[in-house]
Amino acid sequence: MSLSRGFVLSRHQQDQSDGIQLRYWLRHTTGAELFTIQGQESVFFFLAADSERISGLLSHLAGWRITSLNLVDLNQRPVAGIYCQFLSLQRQICEILTSHQVVMIEEDIRPVDRYLMERFIFGGAEVNPVSSGVRLQPVEFRPTLKVLSIDLETSMKADRIHSIGLYGADISVVLMRGEIESSEHPDNVVCYPDEASLIRGFIHQVEKYNPDLFIGWNVVGFDFRVLAERAEALKIPLRLGRDHQPLKVVRSEAGKWYVRLEGRLVIDGIDALKGATYHFESYALEYVSQQLFQRGKLIHQPNDRGAEIQRLYREDKAALARYNLEDCKLVWDIFEETQLIEYLLERTRLTGLSLDKVGGSAAAFDFQYLPRLHRAGYVAPEYASGVRGMDAPGGFVMESQPGLYQQVLVLDFKSLYPSIIRTFRIDPAGLAEGLKEGADEDDLVPGFNGAIFSKSKAILPTIIEELWCARDLAKQNKNAVFSQAIKIIMNSFYGVLGSDVCRFFDQRLSGSITLRGHQILQQTRDEIERFFGHQVIYGDTDSVFVLLGEAFNEQAAEQRGRELATYLNDWWKAQVEKQFNTPCFLELEYETLFTRFLMPRMRHSEKGSKKRYAGLQRQADGKSKLVFKGLENVRSDWTPLAREVQKNLYEAVFTEQPYRPYLKTLVNDLRAGRLNDQLVYRRRLRQPLDAYLRMKPPHVQAALKAQVYWQQQGRADPYQPGDHVSYVMTVSGPEPIEQLRSPIDYEHYIEKQLMPVVDAILCFKEESFAELIATQRDLFQ
Structure with missing residues (x-):
């Protein structure tokens, strides 16, 4: 019989006379209870070839032992384990081995976490009696937390x-x-x-x-x-x-x-x-x-x-x-x-992370991956020791075709990086197996940067498959919190493999994901243009933007979007199975239709910008929604005036409403001081004020003036790193809103805030804000 079932609320470890004590507070149906596991050891790994050397370095210490293990690292080198009776002893041993540059593996995994990890305890735990005390086993348990x-x-x-x-x-x-x-x-x-x-x-x-x-x-x-x-x-x-x-x-x-x-x-x-x-x-x-x-x-x-x-x-x-x-x-x-508590509970159920763990994508990966890796006969690599110096770029961004368009489709690959991992079997253990001598040629999938992956012995694709199925079920059950938690976890896997501060960093892995993504987007664009004859005007990481033009009405455009998705999914399935003889999990979705769409130019250039666009989107209820990506409307370093003008102007242009009277009235109101409350800049301090030595941006200048003001009031300086500074541009330069002394520089706002916003769209109508202003000045002279 079990003593209790509950949710692992907090976990702790400490040295005692008989070894390491693991302490788990479990939240059960009526409260929280402490369960302890006595006499535990810590363990980490090292290359078996270093055994004799390590024994010599640690010969003056007691309470440790070396054990031969049937495990290898990802380079097929045999490893052994070193077991320590006390946490303090392990820290001492790690300091000695570090000073002698001995390779250590998984030495940072805490015993209190390893105990849960190796037993696949992800939140819920059942406590069972054993001769030495208690033992925890995994169980489904949903707590009600106070x-x-x-x-x-x-x-x-x-x-x-x-x-x-x-x-x-x-x-x-x-x-x-x-x-x-x-x-x-x-x-x-x-x-x-x-x-x-x-x-x-x-x-x-x-x-x-x-x-x-x-x-x-x-x-x-x-x-x-x-x-x-x-x-x-x-x-x-x-x-x-x-x-x-x-x-x-x-x-x-x-x-x-x-x-x-x-x-x-x-x-x-x-x-x-x-x-x-x-x-x-x-x-x-x-x-x-x-x-x-x-x-x-x-x-x-x-x-x-x-x-x-x-x-x-x-x-x-x-x-x-x-x-x-x-x-x-x-x-x-x-x-x-x-629903933050619900989200954190679902995250713990999926990854084993403690509820209060901040970030933790690498730790979440370890918790899910390491136990399976050990059971496959491997240990993790030495921290961040993977191959580097190779081509492993970020997401693919196509050259955009600037213009003001009608009927633009957006096709989006569903969870592109996880689906690439799953389809092309990208995995640390799979890489080790794929590069091993004597590997079965029929079991291999080529990657990039010299990577070759085993189809049958990959671990990460299986984890993603389990998460994918769980997310589909969450969507069916309309559990948005669980679905979001799974999405975040799956999307974090690429970051873990691509970050040089993570355990499994290796540019053969990350490059095989991103370069495959580049290839997929380019081939998708080429097939759309070849088979359908539609121009792809932009693409970004996992999406392509397809121009249909005014020849299509909305209903026909949406139908074409569905046709494109169906055709391309069948085409990709055939391509992958033919070239790699493996199932294809790439899935392209028709995401949305922009009835009007702006792809702006780069400032002071005829080239199209990247990651910046705006469009009028038709929603399911038939209403239109204005969408901005990367433009001033969604950037906090632009004034409320610039954002409001962009919203109003773009909506007018997209819906073919008159906009010249609005702009002329706007400039008149600005110069008359009727829009002063919309002229406040708000920017964040990245470092202490005294750290800005050579360059003092406007918000820093304003903060320094505010600092003098607050000191004169006998009060502490309110601006610390991370704080936002609110200021206005005056004829005397930037001034904080709490100490405005000089007249506002309205021409600054016309030139630096309004003109870039207005001209970004009017240039495609062969007009300019400067001409409108000049006309207005002529009228009032």
Whole structure:
């Protein structure tokens, strides 16, 4: 009988007298429980030829052993394993071997992860008793997690906590330092006399509520970091984990903050959104909530928000409590709206990654791939040791044919890179088998850069096939979250094989994917033009843009799109089976029809641009939608004015509406100062202000002026790396919006913002913005 079934919430490891202890907190139906596995060893691999040398280097140490294994590396060299009784011993051994340049393999895999990985435990686990304690086995288990959204309000320098907001399914409370001097004391505000009692009150609330997940916005880098700093200053053990040990907040060499606690996880909303491929112009809580709900923070002045918080703390703590709690609710609502927790759970079920793992595409690949690789008789290569210096370009981008067109079809290869891997058997183990002496010629598929792959012994295509089938099922069941998680994982495989900081990097692998993609797009273009006679005006990575022209109405154009997809899928199936004698998994889809389409020229050139276009798309409900790719309308470094003008002008041109009166009125309103609120630039600082030595772009100049202004006010500089600077171009140069002193330079906006946007489309109508402006000036002279 099993002791319990649950979801692996958090995993930890530590040395004990009898070896390494693995600690797993499982969330089951009624709560969370700790299960430990005692007396474990760590293991990593090395070339068997180095055994004697390693034994000599480690002869002064105890607690390790070398074991011969029936495994080889991807170059067919025998390997052995070195087993260590303690984590501290393994670290010591790795330092010695590194200093003597001994090749180590998979030495970075933590025992607590390897235990799950080698047993194919992807989230759900069943606990079974054995003579030495317990053993975990894989099982399907879908947990219901208890989530707590938290947010801190602090002094300007974050050296004192004013209040802590807590919000969840059945909790809504603000913990406040100091009394509320008001006749109406809010029921959901608990006051504490000082900061120490406030922090203790927070610890008590967490213990009482007993959450599985903390969520927040920059919750690790700010909220938990400040909590840890203030608790340490006040000598209060911050016991927030289920093991009642003090929480630790650490910073990596790359500057990333992490929380260490047991039995609970901390999920940052910003990282989670990015990992789920949500894209926002800004990831500030105010901006994201406005985009999703048209609702934001209760204090609306971003540059004065800190000062207003201080005023509210002094004068109106009840209002501060409302503001604090609303921030918690905004984060909660964002997680609900975007289904982030569901996405992270599905990702764990597919990859074995911990819910709080940021990024992790390489780790996800390892978790799925390494156990199968070991069972095939191989170990991974030495980290990032694959072949380099070869031709392994990125996605193929065709030369575009600039113009203003009617009826343009877009045909898209469904998951092109995963389907290439699956069709042409691209795989690290398959490469090793394909290059092995005596390989069966009938079992081989040629790649690029000298690669040859085994059809029958490839691992990665099988993983993709399983994920592909799971995604098809998710689509049938209308499980959009699961489908998206699978798509992200499948698309990450190419990046793992092509990144020189990943374990399986090898340009024979990545080149066999991208160069095959180039070939597929070029041959698809050639066949469309040969068999159908339609011009392909553009192609990008996995899509081709086919011009039909005004001879086709919308209904006929859509029918031709379906005909093209059907024909090309049959054609590709025949080509692959004839040339490679293997099944073809390439699938071309008719994606959309642009009834009007603009492929712009490069600036100051007659050549067509790349990754930049606009079109009028007909949707399923019959309505039209304006689509921009790479143009000013979707770029955050262009002003709202430029984006609005582009949208209005292109829509007018595409629908054959008059646009000259609109442009003339626009220029008149701009020069009259009626559009000032649309002239704000907003650009991100990439580094500290004092790091901009030689070149000071306009947003840096504006930030430096703002810095002087804030210092004169006796307040901290609000601009740090990653922050956006809002500024306007004036006759005296760029000035921050909080300190506008000079008249706005309207001619700058006409020349640098409006003219590029307008001329990009009017040039194909043999008109120019300069002529319109000149005509207008003549009228008013």
